[in-house]
Amino acid sequence: MTSYSLSFTPCFLGGGVTVGGDGRRSFVGLRPAKVSTVRWVQVRKRSEPVRTAVRMGAEGNGAKSNGVFDDVLRMSQPAVGAIPSGPPPEKPDPEELEKQRRDLGRILTLFMKLATPFWKEEKGERFRLGGVIVLTLAQAGISVAFSYIGRDFWTALSMKNMDKFMYQAELFFGALVIGTPIVVLYTYSRDMLGLRWREWLTKKTLEDYFNSINYYDIENNSDVDNPDQRIAEDLAAFTQTSLQFFLTLLISAVDLLSFSTILFSIYPPLFLVLVGYASMGTFLTTVIGRQLISINFAQLQKEADFRYSLVRVRENAESIAFYRGEDRERSTIEKRFGGAVDNFAKLLKGQRNLEFFTNGYRYLIQVLPALVIAPLYFKGSIEFGVVNQSFSAFNHILNDLSLVISRFEALSKFSAGIDRLGEFAEFLERKVEEEKNGPGERIELETTPEATVVLEGLTLSTPDSAKRVLLKNVDLKVEKGERVLIVGPSGVGKSSLLRAVAGLWRSGSGKVIRTEDSEVLFLPQRPYCTLGSLREQLTYPIRPEDANADDQELQDVLNRVDLGSLPEKFGGLEAERDWSDVLSLGEQQRLAFGRLLLRKPALAILDESSSALDLEAEGRLYEFFAESGITVMSVGHRPSLLRYHNKKLRVLPNGETRIEEVKRADVAVVAEAML
Numbered sequence: 001m002t003s004y005s006l007s008f009t010p011c012f013l014g015g016g017v018t019v020g021g022d023g024r025r026s027f028v029g030l031r032p033a034k035v036s037t038v039r040w041v042q043v044r045k046r047s048e049p050v051r052t053a054v055r056m057g058a059e060g061n062g063a064k065s066n067g068v069f070d071d072v073l074r075m076s077q078p079a080v081g082a083i084p085s086g087p088p089p090e091k092p093d094p095e096e097l098e099k100q101r102r103d104l105g106r107i108l109t110l111f112m113k114l115a116t117p118f119w120k121e122e123k124g125e126r127f128r129l130g131g132v133i134v135l136t137l138a139q140a141g142i143s144v145a146f147s148y149i150g151r152d153f154w155t156a157l158s159m160k161n162m163d164k165f166m167y168q169a170e171l172f173f174g175a176l177v178i179g180t181p182i183v184v185l186y187t188y189s190r191d192m193l194g195l196r197w198r199e200w201l202t203k204k205t206l207e208d209y210f211n212s213i214n215y216y217d218i219e220n221n222s223d224v225d226n227p228d229q230r231i232a233e234d235l236a237a238f239t240q241t242s243l244q245f246f247l248t249l250l251i252s253a254v255d256l257l258s259f260s261t262i263l264f265s266i267y268p269p270l271f272l273v274l275v276g277y278a279s280m281g282t283f284l285t286t287v288i289g290r291q292l293i294s295i296n297f298a299q300l301q302k303e304a305d306f307r308y309s310l311v312r313v314r315e316n317a318e319s320i321a322f323y324r325g326e327d328r329e330r331s332t333i334e335k336r337f338g339g340a341v342d343n344f345a346k347l348l349k350g351q352r353n354l355e356f357f358t359n360g361y362r363y364l365i366q367v368l369p370a371l372v373i374a375p376l377y378f379k380g381s382i383e384f385g386v387v388n389q390s391f392s393a394f395n396h397i398l399n400d401l402s403l404v405i406s407r408f409e410a411l412s413k414f415s416a417g418i419d420r421l422g423e424f425a426e427f428l429e430r431k432v433e434e435e436k437n438g439p440g441e442r443i444e445l446e447t448t449p450e451a452t453v454v455l456e457g458l459t460l461s462t463p464d465s466a467k468r469v470l471l472k473n474v475d476l477k478v479e480k481g482e483r484v485l486i487v488g489p490s491g492v493g494k495s496s497l498l499r500a501v502a503g504l505w506r507s508g509s510g511k512v513i514r515t516e517d518s519e520v521l522f523l524p525q526r527p528y529c530t531l532g533s534l535r536e537q538l539t540y541p542i543r544p545e546d547a548n549a550d551d552q553e554l555q556d557v558l559n560r561v562d563l564g565s566l567p568e569k570f571g572g573l574e575a576e577r578d579w580s581d582v583l584s585l586g587e588q589q590r591l592a593f594g595r596l597l598l599r600k601p602a603l604a605i606l607d608e609s610s611s612a613l614d615l616e617a618e619g620r621l622y623e624f625f626a627e628s629g630i631t632v633m634s635v636g637h638r639p640s641l642l643r644y645h646n647k648k649l650r651v652l653p654n655g656e657t658r659i660e661e662v663k664r665a666d667v668a669v670v671a672e673a674m675l
């Protein structure tokens, strides 16, 4: 924490308020997105094994991001979407990355892009900032006043002038009474302003994060790790530290001006010695401490990776326990922790080297001014109070000129934070560019009021840099009320086709025309259970208050999916549990069907969403589709599904597809086999 203190003893010696403390990293934004779909995807995270995850789709409303990142940087990387014929693009050279990381100009550009939108858009906050600046200046004024009071105080003491001594002591206490509230109010209003800035930036970033399913693309198609940490921690540190640094710079500038005048009027050579000393110190600190920026960057990343590995154990506790995978998990976590520890040790080493220098630098100033000015005092041309004042002025100026030295560690951490936020911003910026430039080499997605799905020449590739082509040139028309079953060997791209229909994967070419988002419901194999009550589970992704369903209707739906006793078991519709833990997979799948019965979408997209149900329950649920005329596209391996569909889309291992009618004879054979 930065501490601002009326430094009683030393200031009294020379008079003055010193501003101390260290900087801390910090930073960012929420347009209410139209929540309309539930999506299931299998995602592969960098350095993570393939994992199955459930993603709730807060469908971007198609509006262009207008957040803080719109402004951020024209440093876009090449657009994704094209299917390259050559090998995947090479990873950036780590040395080059490191060089960029230390590039002060780049960090400054990033800083300005991240910092300015709040002050541009929130005009009222500029007045508040003005108030804080006034308090900052008042603080600097108090410093100067203390300097003169201190000078006369010590002169009176050395001259044994009791009256003057008492008068100066009274003045000192008077200044203290005025100065203390100014310093306290300054700290409070500065921190409140920092908090409002953080709130604004965080909301803006959240807006960008949830816009156009950026949260999904970040996981699947970017080098941006741990976005959670960037939003929760890096943003907080950015705002807080920026404000602190800005005001510290301001206070230092005023301080520098006033005390330079004082010192120059006392003895110009002392002033020159001081400027030379501080310049040399700043230069050497920058040279010695340079590498701290990239080490701090790595530290933020390693800490976040370590925490993420712990969160994964919490989320997958049961699976790990079934496998008895503790040893493996522990060693993975320990490895990540080891990475954080090793890097921290490197950081400490770097800090130690820096401190060899900065400490020597600090100690020398204890005597340097006295050494320069002592001859004048011995000659009797100045009083003792002046020695004291020059000492204080020297310290003030040196502190002002040595900001880089005293804050280097904090600054290096701060710039590492800016760098991480910059990466995040660049990714979002790239997405905005893609939206602006139209589909280009991407799959075009069009919506229609009809309850249909049309695929025109759809070629689909994976969203990673490998861009492996999964499906080639698919043409398909699913009419209203038709039910199409997508079949084919495992890993061939069936779920990926659903991702393309949903608009999650746009990598490839061709066109998807389908029902509007609000009329589509996706049912994944592992349904997503949101945090909240049973009522919220049923109405998801719509809020219960907007769902327009009374208790009786909800109970009827539960009865229909054989979950009628759930409210009773758990304490009513308002009961809150970790539903993915307390419900079996089959119950979760039935709950998801309950969502569908409640929502009655025009188009249902199912991805093995009845895999954990018994055949009778599966049959009842599918019959609902036939009754209500819902258009269905589903993926499944179970032969029993055949009878509920009238068309099959077979995906072949070479990426080609074939439409087949479901023949009554096939259904009869399957039915017989199941009996």
Ligand SMILES: Nc1ncnc2c1ncn2[C@@H]1O[C@H](COP(=O)(O)OP(=O)(O)OP(=O)(O)O)[C@@H](O)[C@H]1O
Residues within 6 Å of the ligand: 042, 043, 044, 220, 462, 463, 464, 470, 489, 490, 491, 492, 493, 494, 495, 496, 497
């Ligand atoms: N995020 C991703 N990035 C790159 N490749 C991916 C990603 N997600 C899936 N894949 C790959 O895409 C291919 C098709 O996956 P998909 O889930 O569509 O298969 P599927 O036919 O539905 O398989 P299954 O029947 O086993 O569910 C797989 O080889 C898979 O590894």
